[in-house]
Amino acid sequence: MTNNPMFDSLFTALTVGPVTLPNRIVSSAHDTVMTKDGRVTDQLVAYHKARAEGGVGLIVVQAAGVHETARYTSHVLMAADDSCIDGYRRLAEAVHPFGTRMFGQLFHPGREVMDPLEDGSAQVPVAPSAVPQERFHVMPRALLVTEIREIIEGYASAALRLAQAGLDGVEVVASHGYLPAQFLNPRVNHRDDDYGGSPENRARFLHEVVRAVRAKVASRIAVGLRISIGERDPEGLDKQTALTTCTDLADEGLLDYVSVTVGTSASLAGSDHIVPDMNWANGYVTAESRLVKDAVGSLPVFVAGRINQPQEAERILLAGDADACIMTRALISDPRMPRLAKAGKADDIRACIACNQACIGHFHAGFPISCVQRPETGRELLYGTPARTSHPKKVLVIGAGPAGMKAAVIAAQRGHQVRLCEATGRVGGQVLLAERLPGRDEFGGAATNLAHEVQREDIELVLHKRMDVDAVRAEAADVVILATGATPYRPDLDLTDEAVVKDAWDIASGQSMPAGHIVVADWRGDWIGIGVARLLANTHHQVTLAVNGYGAAQMLQQYVRDSALAALHREKITVLSLMRPYGADGDSVYLQHVLTEEPVVLDNVVGLVLACGHRSNTGLLGQLQQAGTPAIAIGDCRTPRTIEEAILEGLTTSSSI
Structure with missing residues (x-):
């Protein structure tokens, strides 16, 4: 028993x-x-x-x-x-x-x-x-x-x-x-x-x-x-x-x-x-x-x-x-x-x-x-069992998204003294946005599970702590790990002042769009573009999802992709393939076919939402490099990818300290 x-x-x-x-x-x-x-x-x-x-x-x-x-x-x-x-x-x-x-x-x-x-x-x-x-x-x-x-x-x-x-x-x-x-x-x-x-x-x-x-x-x-x-x-x-x-x-x-x-x-x-x-x-x-x-x-x-x-x-x-x-x-x-x-x-x-x-x-x-x-x-x-170190170090991890939390947990399990600093009031990073999208609510468990492990390892977690060079130096850490994530990338577009343009993060965070027809420009073909398109459809918008690849959800595993495509069909979201955004004005969105370069104009459109990838937050990394303070970038701070690479790099980085 x-x-x-x-x-x-x-x-x-x-x-x-x-x-x-x-x-x-x-x-x-x-x-x-x-x-x-x-x-x-x-x-x-x-x-x-x-x-x-x-x-x-x-x-x-x-x-x-x-x-x-x-x-x-x-x-x-x-x-x-x-x-x-x-x-x-x-x-x-x-x-x-x-x-x-x-x-x-x-x-x-x-x-x-x-x-x-x-x-x-x-x-x-x-x-x-x-x-x-x-x-x-x-x-x-x-x-x-x-x-x-x-x-x-x-x-x-x-x-x-x-x-x-x-x-x-x-x-x-x-x-x-x-x-x-x-x-x-x-x-x-x-x-x-x-x-x-x-x-x-x-x-x-x-x-x-x-x-x-x-x-x-x-x-x-x-x-x-x-x-x-x-x-x-x-x-x-x-x-x-x-x-x-x-x-x-x-x-x-x-x-x-x-x-x-x-x-x-x-x-x-x-x-x-x-x-x-x-x-x-x-x-x-x-x-x-x-x-x-x-x-x-x-x-x-x-x-x-x-x-x-x-x-x-x-x-x-x-x-x-x-x-x-x-x-x-x-x-x-x-x-x-x-x-x-x-x-x-x-x-x-x-x-x-x-x-x-x-x-x-x-x-x-x-x-x-x-x-x-x-x-x-x-x-x-x-990496079956974290090897205990014979030379404990003071490790400073900046950013409590998946990469930072995993790095902190592994470093603590190996016997290092760890301090984890997060600029906002919650841990989780982009996972906190992902879990708000239709069909992705369980994804938040990735942050919940890591947060519990941080707590279990008795790691010092400091919220609302935005770090600069002086703050990093004041920590006097032996190892500095930067997991500062990324922010939405915006391509150069031809926009008029009347154009309503927002990022996918804005929609996931709860911001609204004008009533009417919305175009979502999806560069990566993962869950983000589909998720915001479904959020908008669920708030009674007419939605067109303009994807950069051969089809929607192209980057997702087949079974996940099937669920997503079925949802798009049920919710009557129009999908246009092989599109890139070119510009927008007060009532139109301008696209370009990626193979023929021909223009595709969508009229009677009240807004454009961009799901065009991310740009690394490397400001602190560059400042530390100029100041001669070594730091290791992991996750999206290194280059934007997925949660898999973020948590993997947390593991591999702290395993090598």
């Missing part, structure tokens, strides 16, 4: 077949981009060890290809031959000393192939039938029966290898429109042989896979199924077919648990549920997990879907909606979450804000995953 009775259910052991989990917190399989040549690396071992050390009950290792045709990315983990066994054994040996159990995921994407081959040429995806999908615009070829049987044997052989490596269980992936789901789905499976045509035939592939896996591993390890109970797509697998599949496999005694999710990789809207952003409610998949629980009786059911706090998980367990909660991004944001909750220190947990920027965002870009709030994630070999 836990030291904190608030979480008694969460920290009750759970029996899953032959395995006992120490608690009900699960890190589900997620690609980390921490493999090399399809094999486990030291980086991947350190990543999972950190979560085991933090107290997670079960880790399901990322999807492992069971056949050579399963290489859906260039960095997929593979379990198609015996060379994988040593790496899996290292993973098991890393997590078992902490009581954490470890399962491996058995995977074939079918037509859901993301990346080209190493030479840049396109792969040859396979599927039950030659039916395209709309997300990656892939047209697969239909599998031969001999290939189907070979892939089934691949699942079974991979399961045996993972058992030989010392893992506690395996999970067959039939979720998110991957190969087993493609066989189940009559819209994707057009076969007329033993593997298609009727519901029984379409289910044959998955049944034969699970039977083959069970035959190889018997009851030595747990065997589970991951499945989408509804793919949230018109062409996707329906709920009833998925539920029937769960029931049939459970009745046959082939499963030890079912892991419930929703969505599909095959479409844009369906794929948003793979890693739902902050626009989705916490625990929003519990209706589906309850359906599965009612269908499979006493078989344990896991549920995913934006469960990022222990109190949310406890509520789900108490309601009987699931037997364990998948809290993957919560553990990316703070691997210590289980241990802190168990010790009654829930306030110390760094809660995930579902921004998707450095976790799934990194994966989609082909880089090792991390977290904007916790850049130590994915960098455990470099």
Whole structure:
């Protein structure tokens, strides 16, 4: 039982077949981009060890290809031959000393192939039938029966290898429109042989896979199924077919648990549920997990879907909606979450804000995953534990935005004496503006979490303290870190006195615009331009969003972008692509097409809002340099970027002091 009775259910052991989990917190399989040549690396071992050390009950290792045709990315983990066994054994040996159990995921994407081959040429995806999908615009070829049987044997052989490596269980992936789901789905499976045509035939592939896996591993390890109970797509697998599949496999005694999710990789809207952003409610998949629980009786059911706090998980367990909660991004944001909750220190947990920027965002870009709030994630070999200094210094940090707070926290954790000065009356910097935008309210958690860490480390925080050269010298600090941020950048425009022009920060701060048609000029294509456009639309303005790129939200991670574009459509905001602002007068805004240089004139416009990026606040930096006082610039003071780089530089800078 836990030291904190608030979480008694969460920290009750759970029996899953032959395995006992120490608690009900699960890190589900997620690609980390921490493999090399399809094999486990030291980086991947350190990543999972950190979560085991933090107290997670079960880790399901990322999807492992069971056949050579399963290489859906260039960095997929593979379990198609015996060379994988040593790496899996290292993973098991890393997590078992902490009581954490470890399962491996058995995977074939079918037509859901993301990346080209190493030479840049396109792969040859396979599927039950030659039916395209709309997300990656892939047209697969239909599998031969001999290939189907070979892939089934691949699942079974991979399961045996993972058992030989010392893992506690395996999970067959039939979720998110991957190969087993493609066989189940009559819209994707057009076969007329033993593997298609009727519901029984379409289910044959998955049944034969699970039977083959069970035959190889018997009851030595747990065997589970991951499945989408509804793919949230018109062409996707329906709920009833998925539920029937769960029931049939459970009745046959082939499963030890079912892991419930929703969505599909095959479409844009369906794929948003793979890693739902902050626009989705916490625990929003519990209706589906309850359906599965009612269908499979006493078989344990896991549920995913934006469960990022222990109190949310406890509520789900108490309601009987699931037997364990998948809290993957919560553990990316703070691997210590289980241990802190168990010790009654829930306030110390760094809660995930579902921004998707450095976790799934990194994966989609082909880089090792991390977290904007916790850049130590994915960098455990470099920054796993702050090294205490043997030579404490007096550190002055100027600016209490994300960069400054992180720098202060890491410096204090290393044993330095830290003073943090902020010119305004609140910490948080631009996060305080970001959280005011529609669909971004949870983003404020990034500032709240860091502010709590500043308080916990007993750092001296001085508000309303604007620093100049004399004030800096008076501090007599050994190290000066400047995190003074940035201010809005205004391009040179041809403006008349009648033109009403404001910056995005003005709108986010609550300033009003005249009633009528407003144009928002969006240079970067991130959440700022869209956010102020939505704010204005919500106050009954007609809004045109003129973006500098090919489309709105071009710089955002796909799932976040999808939510933003859906909102623009629902709120009837007009989007003009490939535009740059040129000027404005009392009733018109003048734009220029970035490719043709042709003018685009919008008439009957009452105002222009600029979301044209930022300019670093380097005034104090330049003055200190002229005075011969060394200082280190970090975050937007160094050059304007995102919160990810700001917090990362806070970490790296203070780690080197």
